[in-house]
Amino acid sequence: MYGSRGAAGARAGAAVLGAALLIAGCSSGDKDEPDHGGARITQQPKNITPFWVNPDGKAADQVAAYEKAGKKAEAAQIRRIAQQPTAEWISPENPEEQARGFTEAAEKADRTAVLVLYNIPHRDCGQYSGGGAADGDTYRSFVDAVAEGVEDRPATIVLEPDAVLHLVDGCTPDEFHEERYDLLEYAVGKLGSLPRTKVYLDAGNAGWGHPDQIFEPLKWAGIDKADGFAVNVSNYYTTEDSIAYGKQLSAKVGGKPFVIDTSRNGNGPYTEGAESERWCNPPGRALGETPTTETADPLVDAYLWIKRPGESDGECKGGPKAGEWWPEYALKLARG
Numbered sequence: 001m002y003g004s005r006g007a008a009g010a011r012a013g014a015a016v017l018g019a020a021l022l023i024a025g026c027s028s029g030d031k032d033e034p035d036h037g038g039a040r041i042t043q044q045p046k047n048i049t050p051f052w053v054n055p056d057g058k059a060a061d062q063v064a065a066y067e068k069a070g071k072k073a074e075a076a077q078i079r080r081i082a083q084q085p086t087a088e089w090i091s092p093e094n095p096e097e098q099a100r101g102f103t104e105a106a107e108k109a110d111r112t113a114v115l116v117l118y119n120i121p122h123r124d125c126g127q128y129s130g131g132g133a134a135d136g137d138t139y140r141s142f143v144d145a146v147a148e149g150v151e152d153r154p155a156t157i158v159l160e161p162d163a164v165l166h167l168v169d170g171c172t173p174d175e176f177h178e179e180r181y182d183l184l185e186y187a188v189g190k191l192g193s194l195p196r197t198k199v200y201l202d203a204g205n206a207g208w209g210h211p212d213q214i215f216e217p218l219k220w221a222g223i224d225k226a227d228g229f230a231v232n233v234s235n236y237y238t239t240e241d242s243i244a245y246g247k248q249l250s251a252k253v254g255g256k257p258f259v260i261d262t263s264r265n266g267n268g269p270y271t272e273g274a275e276s277e278r279w280c281n282p283p284g285r286a287l288g289e290t291p292t293t294e295t296a297d298p299l300v301d302a303y304l305w306i307k308r309p310g311e312s313d314g315e316c317k318g319g320p321k322a323g324e325w326w327p328e329y330a331l332k333l334a335r336g
Helices: 013-021 058-068 072-082 095-108 136-150 174-192 215-220 239-250 327-335
Strands: 088-090 113-117 155-159 197-202 228-231 258-261 300-304
Touching (some): 072 327, 088 095, 095 113, 095 136, 113 136, 136 174, 155 174, 174 197, 228 239, 239 300
Parallel strands (some): 088 113, 113 155, 155 197, 197 228, 228 258
16 A cells, blocks of 8 residues: 555646735734635634644635635535645745745744645656656755745645655665665755754655554655654544554654644545555545644644645546545545
8 A cells, every 4th residue: 555645746836826925914813814815714823723824725715616606505614624724735846936935925924834845756656646856956956946945934844755655665666766765865954954944754654564664764764854754644544543653653763753644534544445546535534633733642743734635636536636626525525
């Protein structure tokens, strides 16, 4: 089983960036805020979560569209997604501008942007989210551009979902291994050197295997220089199981803390059908714990919505391309 195929896909980076840059007037969320795009999306109180809510994301657009169409019940359900901070996946087009736009908007709202880098060469082994940078030099330039965009603003960065896992499970061919370790170590060092950035290296999920299989590869990828690791990205394993997996792994990598993607794990994993496809747009799933740094274990730095609820995992079970907004699936997640 692969950890998070379908996690990103094509991202409408320019459109999202433009939206992010429009929120210069956004306040800290403790007072009345301006109406954004008709959806009236505001920041969560900072004592609940320090992370930034993008008031102009796809879910917010869907809320506005449903309200305009008089579909109040549907709008209320999608608002459960739109009102929560979700990660922004940086696309290869204009990465510096994207990183700057999101972090500037977040800083103006007195919040922290959550960013995901998902552009490693030979990404996803040619599956639904296949692609990535053309070569190592292109990837390093991508990382450098993101660093230039973030500068000294606060950001939490999740680094390359599946990149280490696919080195371990046999998905990524052997000839790419050495380069990938070098690139991940470079990215951890470059982004981790920024003054207000936390970097979490993706480390698989509770259902793929055992921490004994991945702890050394994580070390080769630079986990010692990272702030921690991420588990359950774009997957559905329960928070309880994710904590157990993360704690076992933490013990093998120097006690590093970790973050958990709780975006769609409210009903746990899907257990029917072919095992190889259970991760891809499974039915009957639900939103999980909302993003917060108030977690159930001191080793868990945060629950995050890393995978953006409502975006497809790939062209399976009737879904659109990976990363595209799928309102029908979003409604099912919100209804649980």
